[in-house]
Amino acid sequence: MSQPTSAQPGGDARTELRGSVVADRYSFWYGPKQVLHEISLGVEERSVLALIGPSGCGKSTFLRSINRMNDLIPRISHSGDIRLMGETIFAGGMDTVSLRQRVGMVFQRWNPFPKSIYDNVAYGPRINGQRDRTELDGIVESALRRAALWDEVKDRLRQTALGLSGGQQQRLCIARALANQPEVLLLDEPASALDPIATQRIEELLYQLKEELTIIIVTHNLQQAARVSDRTAFFYMGRLVEVDLTERIFTSPREERTEAYITGRFG
Secondary structure, three states: OOOOEEEOOOOOEOOOOOOOEEEEEEEEEEOOEEEEEEEEEEEOOOOEEEEEOOOOOOHHHHHHHHOOHHHHOOOEEEEEEEEEOOEEOOOOOOOHHHHHHHEEEEOOOOOOOOOEHHHHHHHHHHHOOOOOHHHHHHHHHHHHHHOOOHHHHOOOOOOEHHHOOHHHHHHHHHHHHHOOOOOEEEEEOOOOOOOHHHHHHHHHHHHHHOOOOEEEEEOOOHHHHHHHOOEEEEEEOOEEEEEEEHHHHHHOOOOHHHHHHHOOOOO
8 A cells, every 4th residue: 555645845755656657856847937846756557646736736737747738838847757657758759649649638628629529539549540430430439438428429429519518528528538548547627617417427437437547637626536536646836745545635634734725724
């Protein structure tokens, strides 16, 4: 079982750096502004890690670092390392397109393409060169089933994805990511704009998907973090304050700042 991990100001961390995703003293800057300070943690394979903390504390920046989405922003820089299955994602020959296929991402606001449901899910495999119609049909059905959406849309695959409800569109975006057979799935506030019923569907889906994927989710909903995650990491002012089993974080955190945040004294 993983040992409790705390990170102290200044970047000193007592960390077991193992797992399918590992950050090793990772820091990040937007121009001259440093927004992450020596983050060190490992995310175990086939588990859910929740990132919690106040707005602006660096959670989403860290999440987008894992598949190098931040590379699309001018004047960014970093130090330290992030490794995927033991391989640095910053290697000179790393193809970011391939990286983003291995590390799928779902954003806060669902963003289906203005295409049919089928074409949304088939988009990634087609970009990767898949042209066989039978193979594509199988990929689309499998991804939609894994996203718990197949039974709701199987009779209207050729209809526009924009006609789906918000919760369905978000699950479609998850299916679109799953069609690339990722090893890791990143989710940035995936249920924040959804009603309670749609949110429950997303949470149930994450519970199922962790049997086959590593999942990292940013959420401001502490109840959601407690429900869906195996481990929780608390970020504050760009630093990792504490990461531990979710039950421990919410019942007996080691750090006073963690307890203050989860009990609502700030945030």
